[in-house]
Amino acid sequence: MTAALEVAIARRIGEFDLDVAFTIESGISVLFGPSGAGKSLTLALVAGLIRPDSGTILINGRVVTDGARGIHVSTQERRIGMVFQDGVLLPHRSVLDNVALAVRQAGGRRERRAIARSWLERVGAEGFVDRRPGSLSGGQRQRVALARGLAGEPALVLLDEPLSALDATVRAELRELIREVILSSGVPALLVTHDAEEAADIGDVIIAYDDGRVTGRRVVERPVPPRTRDDDLPQSGAPA
């Protein structure tokens, strides 16, 4: 099976030296580590916003960066979705426009807006589609950013500390939403956080970072939900 993302890159910025290699599969993988460990830099390199000094990045088996062969696929062509720390929505466009502009699927303006609306409903943002981002709360902005990140049917969605600017209550609410929406979309995700609890709550795999290096990797054990009596009953339409 092809990995969703294969990274083996090096990049030096001033005194900081990033040199990492890891692979992620489906589900949600988390880059976890202290501030300044190089997590967000890695995300920017995967997104193509910065070029590495050397190394390769493959998304779904497709080479998007190869220092030795001089390959650098532009950010637009990588088919990624991205959720930034504080949303970074287009301030002059409505919530609906913000998501509709990210819809890459073929179709006219009406179809793209319909797809955007359905994504906004999935993240619980249907109540403010016509508002401008400036009038939204932090939690509302992140809901819209999540819808925008997924609306274009990306091969990979990148989330850069999406909850760090929010208060505790909203953070807990959005952790659940992020996990549920991303898993139901089937899009592999790479999330960056320095919060251990958040990493364990959202991630399926945690890749530990420190000082520009990968220092560990662990699979998060999730308790199997208890079986209910309904689970034993045949589903309607399913063969008995």
Next chain:
Amino acid sequence: MKRKIRSLGTRQKVVVIVVAVGAGFGLGFGVAHLLGGSIAYWGVVSGPFLLTLRVALPATVIAGVTGIASGYALAKGHFPGRNLLEALGSLPIILPPTVIGYYLLETLSPGTAVGGFLTRIVGHELVYNVTGCIICSTVAAYPFCLRAARASIEGVDPRVEQAARTMGLSSWRVALLVTLPLARRGIAAGLTIGCARALGEYGATLMVGGDINGKTRTLSLAILDSFTTPERNAMLLILVLMAITAMAGVGLLGRART
């Protein structure tokens, strides 16, 4: 009132500016008429006024389009000749208008290699006519449009442009849908100053246009020509009140959300 202004579209805002300038003209003309008695100002003033508009409007459009394009290139691009473009773009601000006029006359005259070539391309001469006046006003307005566009484009948050690229928008769409709309206030300020500069262009227009009555005599030139006559009051008042009402209109719209 403020609410109503906020809900105006771009076309309505242009109408507000045009009405403001027209009101300035009407007010200036009316006041001058009252002060000066029954002198027939209209025939003296209307020709230069209309010619000034005929010169300044296309000059603002050309300077605006080229200024925004080169401002974008300077703000975003790293290309050979970038510093030269920047220096050339600022020259009309630094050099005296007569020096600009001299070089334009030298370049555009049909007797010169460049002027001859351009004359053949355009199909008529570029000096001592309205085309020459438009070129002078364009050159005068261009640096203001360029500098304002560059500064406001540089002021756009690069993270918003990065976010747009992750949405799959091409570089052209990022420029048209994100960068330029976010820089619109600075660009509009540059266009306003550029338009004011084009309206008031004097030195280069005098040399390249030739101050021909009824053909290239713009309002600025007409003021000097009528300096010893009562019509000058009308012209001065019209220009001053046009400037005040236009700036009031721009100020009113500046508070509006686009």
